Amino acid sequence: MIPCKWKQLWDKEVALDWTVVTSNAPLFVSATLNTVAIAAATIVLSVFIAFPLAIMRDSRFGFLRWVSAGYSWTTRAMPTLSLLFLAYYGLPQFGIYLDPVVAAITGLTVIAAGYNMEYIRVGLQAVPAGQYEACRALGIPLSIALRRLIVPQAMRTILPPLTSNLTLLLKGSALASLVAVTELSGQAMALISYTYKPIEILIAVALIYLCLNGVLVGVQRLVEQRYRLQD
Amino acid sequence: MDVFIAQFPRFLDATWLTIWMFVLVTTVSTLIGATLAVLAEWAGKPVSLPLSVYSWVFRGLPELIVLLGCYLALPAIGLDLGSVGSAILGFTLVGIAFQLEIFRAGLNAVDKRILEATRALGMSWWLTMRRVVLPQVIRIAMPAWATFLAGNVKIFAVASAVAVTEVMAVTRQAIAVSDQPFFLIMVAAGIYAAIASILMVLEAILSRRFSTRYGLGLRR
Numbered sequence: 201m202i203p204c205k206w207k208q209l210w211d212k213e214v215a216l217d218w219t220v221v222t223s224n225a226p227l228f229v230s231a232t233l234n235t236v237a238i239a240a241a242t243i244v245l246s247v248f249i250a251f252p253l254a255i256m257r258d259s260r261f262g263f264l265r266w267v268s269a270g271y272s273w274t275t276r277a278m279p280t281l282s283l284l285f286l287a288y289y290g291l292p293q294f295g296i297y298l299d300p301v302v303a304a305i306t307g308l309t310v311i312a313a314g315y316n317m318e319y320i321r322v323g324l325q326a327v328p329a330g331q332y333e334a335c336r337a338l339g340i341p342l343s344i345a346l347r348r349l350i351v352p353q354a355m356r357t358i359l360p361p362l363t364s365n366l367t368l369l370l371k372g373s374a375l376a377s378l379v380a381v382t383e384l385s386g387q388a389m390a391l392i393s394y395t396y397k398p399i400e401i402l403i404a405v406a407l408i409y410l411c412l413n414g415v416l417v418g419v420q421r422l423v424e425q426r427y428r429l430q431d
Numbered sequence: 432m433d434v435f436i437a438q439f440p441r442f443l444d445a446t447w448l449t450i451w452m453f454v455l456v457t458t459v460s461t462l463i464g465a466t467l468a469v470l471a472e473w474a475g476k477p478v479s480l481p482l483s484v485y486s487w488v489f490r491g492l493p494e495l496i497v498l499l500g501c502y503l504a505l506p507a508i509g510l511d512l513g514s515v516g517s518a519i520l521g522f523t524l525v526g527i528a529f530q531l532e533i534f535r536a537g538l539n540a541v542d543k544r545i546l547e548a549t550r551a552l553g554m555s556w557w558l559t560m561r562r563v564v565l566p567q568v569i570r571i572a573m574p575a576w577a578t579f580l581a582g583n584v585k586i587f588a589v590a591s592a593v594a595v596t597e598v599m600a601v602t603r604q605a606i607a608v609s610d611q612p613f614f615l616i617m618v619a620a621g622i623y624a625a626i627a628s629i630l631m632v633l634e635a636i637l638s639r640r641f642s643t644r645y646g647l648g649l650r651r
Contacts (some may be wrong), residue, residue: 277624281599282616289606290613295461303520367491374493385495398503406492406500413491 221404226372231387232408238383239373241377243366246312247320249393253313254320255346258348268317273316280372283307288379304376311372323358324350356427363420365415374409384408432608435618438601445601446622452515452597453626456522457580463523464530465575469560471531472538482531486589489528494589497521518590529579533644539570570641577634584627598622609644 218420221228256268275283284307287298298306327350335345377386392398435442471479489497500519503523504512512520549559591600602619606612 201616274624276582277585277627278620279588279599279623281588281591282620282623285599285603286613286616286620289603290616293611293613314503371493374495375589378589385493385499388496389499397507398499399507400506402496402500406488406496407548409492409496410488417605 204221207254211382213358214398217397218400220236220391220395220400224391224395227387228384228393228404228408231382231384232412234381234383235370235373235411238305238308238376238381239366239369242308242369242373245305245309247362249309249313250316250320255318255393257317257321272317276312278311280308280311281375281378283311284375288325300380301376304323304373304379304381307379308376310370312365313368316362317370319361319365320354320358322361323354326357327353359423359427360420363416363423366416366420368400370409370412370416432611432614434605434611436494438605441596441601441605442598442618442622444597445598448595449584449597449622450514450626452519452590452595453584453587456519456526457583460523460530461576462525465534467527467531468538469506471535473556480581486528486531489525489545490532492525494521494525494586495592497525498589498593501560510549514594518593518595522587522590529583530576533572533579535562536575537568541567572636573641574638575632577630577637579628581630581634584608584630585623588623 210321210411253268253271256264259265284304287307287310288300288303291298291303331350331353332345335342335349344378373383374385376383377389380386382390384405391401395401438552484544498518498521501512501521502514505512505517505520545563546559549563554562587597588599590597591603594600600618603613605615609615
């Protein structure tokens with residue numbers, strides 16, 4: 201049988217002591233800012249990496265296609281946690297010692313780029329082939345063509361799935377706490393370990409995460425509304 | 432490399448633990464999630480609103496927080512399930528939320544006019560469910576369900592944070608005595624990737640089997 205104290209569950213009055221949360225509010229605030237910073241850095245960097253990869257994916261050169269396809273498959277087959285561990289515990293084998301925050305952002309970015317690369321690729325493919333042909337016919341170099349003509353059109357297809365991925369990024373940032381980063385989850389674990397009030401702290405942290413998630417969902421709705429196909 | 436060979440039995444045990452935890456969580460969360468989805472569609476606002484809240488909460492929270500809640504907060508109110516038990520409970524809670532959404536989408540895809548027709552014909556609720564709704568829902572929701580499954584194996588690595596001796600935790604312990612941490616972590620990732628690949632193959636087989644019945648019924 202599951203070892204639990206049923207009688208205690210019914211009889212016990214759980215006295216919640218919210219001063220643990222209020223007196224440690226500055227810690228929560230700074231930890232939340234860390235989480236937001238990590239998530240923001242991950243989003244920006246991953247899109248930077250994902251764009252070249254997406255272009256490579258449909259390139260003329262088989263080697264580039266192979267590399268980026270391998271990247272996509274690998275980063276989507278590995279657990280996020282293992283990549284974080286690779287960045288923080290694995291790289292020292294090769295003499296690269298990363299700061300925990302840098303390692304966390306690196307690991308999360310690599311994974312996020314794998315997913316974002318697929319969204320960008322779909323978006324670029326959704327732009328009618330005639331646009332690419334016209335650019336070539338007019339002699340516009342690929343780099344300028346992409347930046348000025350193709351990508352603005354591709355944004356409509358790219359942005360909805362990209363923004364819905366934001367929630368996954370936020371959930372991934374919580375894993376950074378397992379590589380010694382003082383972000384929200386890590387701060388929660390530390391506070392629980394010396395105040396022994398897990399219920400209050402975890403409820404507070406859960407509410408903060410839900411608020412952050414709410415903001416992201418709001419962003420996602422805005423983007424979907426803006427880029428919805430006008431009938 | 433020698434560390435891996437020396438620790439191989441532990442890796443094997445940990446892989447087995449991951450697999451059976453995954454199977455248990457998937458089975459329970461699918462059954463409960465599907466049932467709750469049916470309830471949400473048929474029982475009206477008082478049921479569907481709390482379920483929507485539940486779904487939003489448990490899909491939005493990081494899994495780590497849910498696991499910590501089950502592992503640290505529940506004992507404080509008297510429910511002590513141990514590390515594996517609380518991990519299973521945590522993943523099941525999250526899994527139910529996702530399955531709820533998957534099956535809700537499947538149920539919504541059933542044509543309402545068919546349901547009106549069944550009511551006009553006097554078919555009982557259970558008969559309608561058994562003969563009309565569930566066959567369609569399973570076919571519609573199967574790809575999303577299988578995709579979610581294949582992607583869900585990876586999150587079990589987080590169970591290592593609540594002292595479950597699954598693959599990631601064993602790897603971490605092995606790293607402490609090894610000078611090749613990169614290799615060991617890649618092995619752990621490879622184990623998860625292998626399980627996920629098996630599931631993706633399963634998904635491809637299931638999708639193909641379920642999709643040929645649709646349309647003109649032409650068998651390839």
